[in-house]
Amino acid sequence: MPPTIADLSWPVSTERLSLRPAEPRDALPTYAFRSRPDVSEWITTHETDPDAWEARFAERLTNTLVIEVDGKVIGDLFLQVQDPWSQTEVRAQAAGTLAEVGYVLDPTYNGQGYATEAVREVLRICFEGLGVRRVIAQCFAANEASWRLMERVGMRREQHARKDSLHRNGQWLDGMMYALLDEEWRAAVRRSSRGAGGRP
Numbered sequence: 001m002p003p004t005i006a007d008l009s010w011p012v013s014t015e016r017l018s019l020r021p022a023e024p025r026d027a028l029p030t031y032a033f034r035s036r037p038d039v040s041e042w043i044t045t046h047e048t049d050p051d052a053w054e055a056r057f058a059e060r061l062t063n064t065l066v067i068e069v070d071g072k073v074i075g076d077l078f079l080q081v082q083d084p085w086s087q088t089e090v091r092a093q094a095a096g097t098l099a100e101v102g103y104v105l106d107p108t109y110n111g112q113g114y115a116t117e118a119v120r121e122v123l124r125i126c127f128e129g130l131g132v133r134r135v136i137a138q139c140f141a142a143n144e145a146s147w148r149l150m151e152r153v154g155m156r157r158e159q160h161a162r163k164d165s166l167h168r169n170g171q172w173l174d175g176m177m178y179a180l181l182d183e184e185w186r187a188a189v190r191r192s193s194r195g196a197g198g199r200p
């Protein structure tokens with residue numbers, strides 16, 4: 001069986017951040033920023049009820065990491081390993097080789113590269129820790145901060161779909177999908193370790 005998030009060693013530290021699987025006690029700190037209109041504008045649900053969020057949060061603990069700075073939760077990450085499409089005869093071989101990631105940062109901490117640093121680490125966790133072969137992320141095309149982040153971490157825009165996603169404002173908006181393959185990530189890590197920079 002391939003490793004799962006629970007099999008990995010936590011917390012994981014980056015230069016400035018600590019990442020760990022979410023726990024029930026993280027419901028209220030994440031509610032604090034997810035309920036903000038400038039955050040919920042771009043995410044699936046506009047949270048207005050802390051109890052409802054607490055219940056839903058409990059169901060998604062296995063796919064959620066939190067981002068901490070000095071012990072304070074400043075963001076959360078979605079990380080879900082999935083089975084990509086495959087033909088029937090090779091379904092077992094394809095199982096668990098795709099990961100989808102998502103990210104939400106407390107706006108108080110925007111503009112300092114924290115989300116970039118966290119997502120870079122999540123890519124490493126996906127490829128090195130979980131052994132997936134492809135990572136994807138999706139956003140509204142109008143969510144420029146989100147797709148700029150994906151480009152900063154080296155992901156490739158693979159889809160710009162016309163008006164495929166319904167925003168709660170009633171408008172059908174364009175959607176984007178970005179992806180990165182294991183071999184591309186490894187090549188970028190090799191390139192950056194030869195140069196002066198850090199990880200891709």
Ligand SMILES: CC(C)(COP(=O)(O)OP(=O)(O)OC[C@H]1O[C@@H](n2cnc3c(N)ncnc32)[C@H](O)[C@@H]1OP(=O)(O)O)[C@@H](O)C(=O)NCCC(=O)NCCS
Pocket residue numbers: 038039040042043102103104105106109110111112113114115116117138139140143145146148149
């Ligand atoms: C998407 C989101 C996480 C991006 O946040 P962000 O603050 O732009 O991202 P980062 O924390 O990586 O910071 C990057 C910014 O800091 C700057 N920066 C400063 N120091 C930096 C560093 N050490 N490394 C990288 N960037 C740095 C970058 O230049 C960039 O600014 P720019 O966009 O003006 O060029 C945030 O806008 C958010 O949570 N939005 C609401 C929820 C959401 O949309 N989630 C995604 C749904 S698809």
